Amino acid sequence: VDQTPLNHPEPEFATVALVGMGLIGGSLGLALRERCLARRVVAVARRPETVQRTLELGAADEGGSGLEEGVRDADLVVLCTPVLTIPALAERIAPYLKAGALVTDVGSTKAVLAREVPRRLRPDTPFVGGHPMAGSEKTGVEAARADLFEGATYLLTPTSETPADAVERLERWVTALGAVPVRLEPEAHDRAVAGISHLPHVVAAALAAAVAGGSGDGSIDRETLRQLIAGGFRSTTRIAASSPEMWRDICLTNRKALLEALRQFEAELALFAAALEDRDAAELLRAFERAREARMDLVPE
């Protein structure tokens, strides 16, 4: 039964399977249904409770825990599980996919997947890596929002082997979601997000841990410390509340670029520490000025 409203054009992918129902999977489901971008949205989640919550939240038309039943009718399969699980998942779904089905993912690192996923799929089911630059420190399908992708940059990371029409179809689908598709090579993607996403996460995490640990000297009690916390600490450490498992995987799959970014950061931090150690007011001012210019250049608002 065609449930697409009459005033909506034929969807790019009639049946979309979402594998893994967390914040991103759930938000995709809500957005697809709200914008009538699929005739059927099928959710696959390991735990029956998650499937049930997904259906209650209206983030899918149907759902279950079986991979085979979940993906076999899909025109598009979106893998929304942690990065490290994706290659094995691709291998498991490969035999069940329809010929011509397109596979994508929403993982935060792309070079490993560009290498590992296509060779586990059949040649007639192309893979295009994807990475919506939208998220939240909140996790789980409960935090899903239909508008999560609106106006967000949605990176697609095809390689020279990826069929051009698969990329074009996915670009149209991303645009229909309200996001802005941007193509990037998998390696360039990983270097860029090492700096603008992965490094900030590690830094925010180290900062939260350092402040919590450093305040244990007894000079001030925890409750007073909580009262003192103003906007600076709050915003700087916001993302430290993100999923530890997800960030472990991201770091491990983007290890080289992240270590390089960490070294650059440590060098910058050392400039501040040295200026402070030397009571060098002019150098300290220069360092803060350079940082301000950098921030205003990167985030013009």
Next chain:
Amino acid sequence: VDQTPLNHPEPEFATVALVGMGLIGGSLGLALRERCLARRVVAVARRPETVQRTLELGAADEGGSGLEEGVRDADLVVLCTPVLTIPALAERIAPYLKAGALVTDVGSTKAVLAREVPRRLRPDTPFVGGHPMAGSEKTGVEAARADLFEGATYLLTPTSETPADAVERLERWVTALGAVPVRLEPEAHDRAVAGISHLPHVVAAALAAAVAGGSGDGSIDRETLRQLIAGGFRSTTRIAASSPEMWRDICLTNRKALLEALRQFEAELALFAAALEDRDAAELLRAFERAREARMDLVPE
């Protein structure tokens, strides 16, 4: 002429002089006038344009660039200039103050001021250090908001020498502003804010500088990088756009505690880097988990 509306109680301080009209000075002026907490709010700013903007914005009843005229009728003088300028400013206003006038400041470090300010004032014009935990990465009187202090913690840092009634009067005034007064010893204050405020600023600044510098390897152009920037980088580096001069002064006046906090942070960061270097998934997970618990403990929301 008494301009206090009939339905408002006698203000704690009839004439309030605000010296230095930036974000905090301007917001105090707006809040005092909106809440009818003074008969006269007098603004003092070095530049005539700032005085004019202050009056246009309604953040004071009158204003000028002269310190003597600005403070001589004041029952309360609030010094809202950068921390390092405050001792000299106290020395300059000392001869002109009315007997019994109370002097406070809004500087971000307190131990230096607790030592340096009282001995520059007369014994009949007590000093109570103050630090509203409210702010913004925006600067200048243009960014002032009448509600900036609503619900904010407002630290007062008297010493054993400070007259008790001066502290109590200032606590009532802070409460009338809608903020929550909390007493803290100047040294305990400086250690606490080194971790929860000064360290996050330095870290955010180093992060912004590192990402801007690191992206110059030609693999990705600046415009694409801007498109990629999502919430993580945005929130983590928000405060890097703050006033460089202000943060230079804050760092220099809280040098010892900040260096100590920086060392703790560097040690935490080294744990992440080592786990990543060693591909130690278990240790990396533990580090992210510890950070998440720390953040959730310090900012329960």
